[in-house]
Amino acid sequence: MCAMKKKVLIDMIKLRDYEDLPVDAIFTSGPALNGLRTIREEATFEFTCRRCEDAPCISVCPADALEKEASGRVIRNVNLCVRCKSCIMICPFGTLMDDLFEIKPRDRIFDLNDEKDLEAFIRACPEETVTLYEGEEDPGEHIYRLNDRVCVKELVWNQ
Ligand code: SF4
Ligand code: SF4
Numbered sequence: 001m002c003a004m005k006k007k008v009l010i011d012m013i014k015l016r017d018y019e020d021l022p023v024d025a026i027f028t029s030g031p032a033l034n035g036l037r038t039i040r041e042e043a044t045f046e047f048t049c050r051r052c053e054d055a056p057c058i059s060v061c062p063a064d065a066l067e068k069e070a071s072g073r074v075i076r077n078v079n080l081c082v083r084c085k086s087c088i089m090i091c092p093f094g095t096l097m098d099d100l101f102e103i104k105p106r107d108r109i110f111d112l113n114d115e116k117d118l119e120a121f122i123r124a125c126p127e128e129t130v131t132l133y134e135g136e137e138d139p140g141e142h143i144y145r146l147n148d149r150v151c152v153k154e155l156v157w158n159q
Pocket of ligand 1: 050051052055056057058074088090091092093094095096
């Protein structure tokens with residue numbers, strides 16, 4: 001019988017106090033990083049972004065790196081983005097944290113699909129911003145499921 005995989009709860013509300021977070025996390029089963037978006041970026045576009053109809057972040061991007069999926073969710077093409085931060089500055093809701101698209105050294109990016117990395121990520125993050133979590137999605141507590149191993153606490157604008 002295989003052991004149940006650990007899950008984390010990332011408190012995006014608390015993490016907003018740490019705009020220059022020294023670590024970040026991805027969710028992958030392979031070693032490649034190219035083209036991958038971090039967990040914070042995935043969570044931000046999934047839960048924080050208001051999916052503006054005329055999305056100024058998309059129009060301002062000089063590299064055509066942002067686009068909308070059919071669901072209205074914005075996604076960033078990591079390989080096109082030149083990290084100019086224009087989208088961060090123009091967003092009228094302050095959705096995008098200043099350091100969101102910065103590239104961090106490989107040894108500061110933890111793979112949450114890996115048990116040891118997951119625990120190291122918890123230790124490396126400011127206290128109580130990322131914790132082990134055994135629960136499920138719970139909108140009443142502002143907790144939402146991002147993937148099999150990650151839940152996010154966020155004030156979702158349309159809930
Ligand atoms: S401008 Fe801000 S809130 Fe609107 S779609 Fe872009 S990131 Fe989301
Ligand atoms: S940081 Fe600049 S290049 Fe990257 S998505 Fe935002 S506006 Fe486009």
